Amino acid sequence: MFFKTMKKSLLFIFAAVLLSSCSSYQKLLRSDDSAKKYTAADSLYKAGKYKKALALMEQIVPAYRGKPQAEPLMFRYANTFYNLEDFYLSGYQFERFVISYPKSDSVEIASYRSAKSYYELSPRYSLDQKDTYTALEKLQGFVDKFPNSEYRPNANAMVTELKEKLEKKDYETANQFLRISDYKAAIESFENFILDHPGSKYRQQAFYGRMEASYLLAINSVPYLVQERLNQTKKYYQSFLKYFKEGELKQDADEILQDVEKRLSQYNTEN
Structure with missing residues (x-):
């Protein structure tokens, strides 16, 4: 019985303290005391209570401009968005911080987190990649500006990941044209892929896809174009063979060539 009573008393005291704390916070939000808000926002930020800190910061940022x-307020303001995973705003606010305080000791980490914010916004490869291109630009800008930064390995890793995503996007686009039988568009897309991504892991598939x-x-063309297009396929086979003589798709490429040769032999017989 004693412990039950004690437990109820503690819960009552905790609830009272909590209500008092909430009441004080709400009262502070409604006040005009920027200094108190600055101090409270700093304390809440350090305690990891980012949403409450943000509400206060948004009220006092204009008052402390200049x-x-x-400087510390604006860094915490940007970092609060970052910690809340609001990456659109954290990217933007960190950029503003770097522009406003170029000599700050926090410029390097602000630049890195701005670039990383854009990286976080990059969508899966099947969607529009506008944010991916922006992220690559920001990350490359960071690496160029801070070549000896401790964050450089992470930035380079993100650049590699984003480039691979763009490669996959372009390769799958070409493949999609092939699947829907838009062969001219597929050939053009595979050719662009080969030119744009010389070191890609999809390079062999792209050479084979262009040939296929x-x-x-060719075999689905009107009769007077078939021979010319079969000969073009032979040229694509030679390009494939030049780079992937021992490739895993060599056998499939050989089978296509055999059929091409068989069809072309008919033209030679007729001639």
Whole structure:
């Protein structure tokens, strides 16, 4: 019985303290005391209570613009968005911080987190990649500006990941044209892929895909174009063979070539 009573008393005291704390916070939000809000926002930020800190910061940021306290405040303001995973705003606010305080000791980490914010916004490869291109630009800018930064390995790793995402996007786009039998578009897309991504892990598939699309275009063409397009397929086969003589798709490429040769032999017989 004693412990039950004690437990109820503690819960009552905790609830009272909590209500008092909430009441004080709400009262502070409604006040005009920027100094108290600055101190409270700093304490809440350090305690990891980012949403409450943010509400106070948003009220006092205009009041401290141009003052000595503005620099740490604006960094915490940007970092609060970052910690809340609001990456659109953290990227933007960190950029503003770097522009406003170029000599700050926090410029390097602000630049890194701005770039990383854009990286976080990059969508899966099947969607529009506008944010991915922006992230690559920001990350490359960071690496160029801070070549000896401790964050450089992470930035380079993100750049590699984003480039691979763009490669996959372009490769799958070409493949999609092949699947829907738009062979001309597939050939053009595979050719662009080969030019744009010389070191890609999809390079062999792209060379093979170009040849396959050319072959399918040829055998589905009107009669007077078939021979010319079969000969073009042979040229694509030679390009494939030049780089992937021992490749895993060599056998498939050979099978296409055999059929091409068989079809072309008919033209030679007729001639």
